[in-house]
Amino acid sequence: MKIKSVRARVFEWKGKTVPPQGNFCSNAMDLVYSNTESMSTFRFHSWTVVEIETDDGIIGLGNVALAPAIAKAIIDQYLTPLVLGQDPWDYEYLWQRMYRATHAWGRKGVTMAAISAIDLAIWDILGKSVNKPVFKLLGGRTKEKIPVYYSKLYRTDLKEMQNEAEKFLNQGFTAFKMRFGYGPAHLQKGVAENLKSVEAIREVIGYDTDLMLECYMGWNLEYARRMLPKLEKFEPRWLEEPVIADDIDGYAELNQLTSIPISGGEHEFSLYGFKQLLDKKAVSVVQYDTNRVGGITAAHKINALCEAYSVPVIPHAGQMHNYHLTMSTLASPMSEYFPMFDVEVGNELFYYIFDGEPVAENGFVQLDDNKPGLGLSLKTEFLKDFNIIE
Numbered sequence: 456m457k458i459k460s461v462r463a464r465v466f467e468w469k470g471k472t473v474p475p476q477g478n479f480c481s482n483a484m485d486l487v488y489s490n491t492e493s494m495s496t497f498r499f500h501s502w503t504v505v506e507i508e509t510d511d512g513i514i515g516l517g518n519v520a521l522a523p524a525i526a527k528a529i530i531d532q533y534l535t536p537l538v539l540g541q542d543p544w545d546y547e548y549l550w551q552r553m554y555r556a557t558h559a560w561g562r563k564g565v566t567m568a569a570i571s572a573i574d575l576a577i578w579d580i581l582g583k584s585v586n587k588p589v590f591k592l593l594g595g596r597t598k599e600k601i602p603v604y605y606s607k608l609y610r611t612d613l614k615e616m617q618n619e620a621e622k623f624l625n626q627g628f629t630a631f632k633m634r635f636g637y638g639p640a641h642l643q644k645g646v647a648e649n650l651k652s653v654e655a656i657r658e659v660i661g662y663d664t665d666l667m668l669e670c671y672m673g674w675n676l677e678y679a680r681r682m683l684p685k686l687e688k689f690e691p692r693w694l695e696e697p698v699i700a701d702d703i704d705g706y707a708e709l710n711q712l713t714s715i716p717i718s719g720g721e722h723e724f725s726l727y728g729f730k731q732l733l734d735k736k737a738v739s740v741v742q743y744d745t746n747r748v749g750g751i752t753a754a755h756k757i758n759a760l761c762e763a764y765s766v767p768v769i770p771h772a773g774q775m776h777n778y779h780l781t782m783s784t785l786a787s788p789m790s791e792y793f794p795m796f797d798v799e800v801g802n803e804l805f806y807y808i809f810d811g812e813p814v815a816e817n818g819f820v821q822l823d824d825n826k827p828g829l830g831l832s833l834k835t836e837f838l839k840d841f842n843i844i845e
């Protein structure tokens with residue numbers, strides 16, 4: 456079998472979007488932005504879809520959500536020539552070709568995301584060529600079904616947040632991730648607002664549910680040092696991305712500071728990036744995203760590394776490319792889950808582009824032993840809402 460063609464298209468959403476609200480989610484731009492629309496730099500309103508066709512007519516689907524237009528350029532100009540005419544079963548060789556050919560400028564960030572998209576499409580081909588789901592090629596079914604945590608609860612009106620939490624508690628979720636809206640720029644008032652929001656959610660979900668707290672890189676070390684002791688009484692499952700991804704020593708200090716586990720990894724890349732996080736005990740939960748970190752080839756190695764370090768893997772985002780990694784290892788106890796909503800941040804777009812994404816039932820998602828490859832196909836229902844760039 457040989458790779459005959461690679462097609463990368465950017466799906467630009469032009470449909471309805473929920474307008475951004477101030478203090479929606481703390482993020483890295485809060486410290487440098489004057490107005491409240493700091494979240495604008497963290498909206499994902501387009502997505503690049505990669506289709507790789509083999510000489511015997513199998514089409515593999517990959518995807519990338521980080522800087523989609525740049526990722527497409529990297530795929531078209533640099534990665535496609537490296538895989539054309541090659542055997543997809545030589546996936547480690549192909550991965551190393553892509554990683555090393557771009558290493559001078561690409562070992563972190565969008566290039567790794569572009570490599571991930573090609574790698575996802577290759578693994579989709581491998582599964583389809585042997586009529587097996589990808590997780591069966593990685594270690595098989597380690598769980599009857601995958602426990603997931605409900606992930607949204609962006610900072611809005613506290614009553615609205617409580618109503619949202621109650622609605623999904625009633626749908627059987629037993630774990631919830633909420634977002635802080637305030638950080639260092641918002642001073643003591645912001646500290647009080649942050650604590651009020653956690654209190655409000657705990658009031659609804661109680662203490663026999665998991666509560667995860669998301670900062671999305673919006674705090675700094677000094678602020679997180681102050682906040683963590685105040686948060687202990689709420690018994691969070693973890694505090695996520697309190698500082699920017701490069702502040703690995705900051706992560707490590709916070710991870711030892713209190714009883715609250717620090718999580719991160721959705722903005723880290725490659726096996727080496729996670730070796731560094733684990734060697735420094737910087738995180739207690741690893742959260743790579745398989746469409747960013749280097750694809751399935753890289754994520755599978757990181758799963759083994761996390762097993763050796765006894766650090767759980769709970770991938771960012773849910774989405775099929777991550778569910779196969781969670782299903783195939785005991786190192787991954789659960790996955791994130793974004794329900795389908797109107798397009799807001801952009802994580803929701805996955806549902807508007809692909810068919811096959813599992814819908815949670817009673818706090819679990821299920822994968823099909825008989826669905827080959829990743830189990831995704833392109834949705835036609837919303838094509839009119841996309842501007843598609845070849």
Ligand SMILES: O=C(O)[C@H](O)[C@H](O)[C@@H](O)CO
Binds near residue numbers: 480771772802
């Ligand atoms: O952990 C997450 O779900 C991510 O940080 C999300 O993408 C979100 O919080 C930012 O868009």
Ligand SMILES: [Mg+2]
Binds near residue numbers: 671695696721
């Ligand atoms: Mg996150």
